[in-house]
Amino acid sequence: MVRLVIAMNWETELRRATMTLAAHTGFSVIGTASDCYRALQLVESEQPDIAVVDYYLDNIKGWDLIPIIKRKSPLTSVIIISPYDDETHAWDALYKGASGYLVRKFDMDLLAGAIYMAHTGGRYVSHRIVSQVLPKFRVYQEYYRENFVKKSQSPRRQEKIIRLSDTERLIIEFLSQGRTTKEIAETLNLKIGTVRNYVSTMMRKIGGHSRAQMIFTALQWGLAEFVD
Numbered sequence: 001m002v003r004l005v006i007a008m009n010w011e012t013e014l015r016r017a018t019m020t021l022a023a024h025t026g027f028s029v030i031g032t033a034s035d036c037y038r039a040l041q042l043v044e045s046e047q048p049d050i051a052v053v054d055y056y057l058d059n060i061k062g063w064d065l066i067p068i069i070k071r072k073s074p075l076t077s078v079i080i081i082s083p084y085d086d087e088t089h090a091w092d093a094l095y096k097g098a099s100g101y102l103v104r105k106f107d108m109d110l111l112a113g114a115i116y117m118a119h120t121g122g123r124y125v126s127h128r129i130v131s132q133v134l135p136k137f138r139v140y141q142e143y144y145r146e147n148f149v150k151k152s153q154s155p156r157r158q159e160k161i162i163r164l165s166d167t168e169r170l171i172i173e174f175l176s177q178g179r180t181t182k183e184i185a186e187t188l189n190l191k192i193g194t195v196r197n198y199v200s201t202m203m204r205k206i207g208g209h210s211r212a213q214m215i216f217t218a219l220q221w222g223l224a225e226f227v228d
Contacts, residue, residue, distance in 0.1 A: 002119050005031045005046060007039035007062075008054040008081065013104070017052065020108045027115065036060055044072040050099075050115050055082040055089075063096040070097065077118040079111075090125050100124040121196075122180035123211070164205065171198050172218045175211060 004027055008014040014032055022029045031042035036057045043051055051069055053062040062080050069076055079100035080093045090101045099118035102111060103126060114124035167188065174184045181199075185192045199211065206214050 001028050002026055002050060002115060003046070003048045004029050004050050004052060004115070005033070005039065005042045005048040005076075006052045007033040007036075007042075007057055008052075009034060009056055010054075013054075013081075017108075017111070021112070021115075024112055027112075033057075036065065040065070040068060040072060043069050043076060047073045048076055049119055050077050050079060052079045052081060052111070052115075055080060055084070055104075063093045063098055066097040079114055079118055079124070085126070094123065094125070098123075102126065117178075117180060120180045120182055121211075122183075123178050125178065164202070168198055168202050171195065172202065172215060175199070176215050176218075 004021060006014060006017050006021070006029060008017065011034060014034060018029050018032050021027045030046050030048060033039035033042055034057075039051070039053065039057060042048070051073075053065060053069075055062050057065070062078075062082075066078050069078055077099040078097065079102065080098045081102050081104055082089055082093070083104045084090075085103045093101045100114040100123060102114055102124070110124075110126075117124045170188065171184055174187065179187075181192055181195050184190075185195045188195070199214075202218075203211070203214050206218055
């Protein structure tokens with residue numbers, strides 16, 4: 001059973017999401033909120049698996065709450081519900097540590113899918129936004145490699161880049177495609193626990209407070225390529 005906290009500004013959307021998800025097999029809505037204070041209280045007291053958070057709560061951006069949520073409940077994944085259907089806002093949310101980014105007026109089946117993906121260690125972003133992000137990152141990736149890696153990184157970090165194994169590089173590339181831990185394990189013929197251990201090791205090597213931050217840094221350093 002996936003335990004959910006839902007925090008949304010608009011009461012109509014909050015009711016709609018709550019009723020739909022509560023009726024969904026495998027989900028348990030353990031609390032709802034329409035303001036930051038109540039949302040953070042619920043996260044701390046209930047330790048949910050997933051927090052579905054509105055883009056704005058009390059004029060505070062939902063992704064700015066992610067570090068606070070992670071401190072109060074380290075194992076809680078956060079899905080952002082946003083009015084903005086563009087790659088800049090989506091990438092900012094992922095970089096802050098979101099496990100999902102959905103545009104408001106979404107189909108409830110998409111939200112259910114995003115919750116399942118986040119619960120199994122994956123990330124969800126709408127296909128349209130992903131199609132906007134990937135070509136642009138390919139264009140700028142060589143720039144990052146030439147300017148960010150060579151000029152800005154210390155010798156110690158350069159050493160870390162060299163020490164990444166072929167398997168670690170593959171896993172980063174698969175994560176950048178939004179694949180789940182289970183899917184990566186099946187593709188590489190590894191155990192799920194082994195893949196998780198690889199990810200933990202890479203997060204220590206590369207840094208970042210979330211998988212999204214690790215992937216962003218890896219792409220900047222030229223450790224992985226986006227592949228269709």
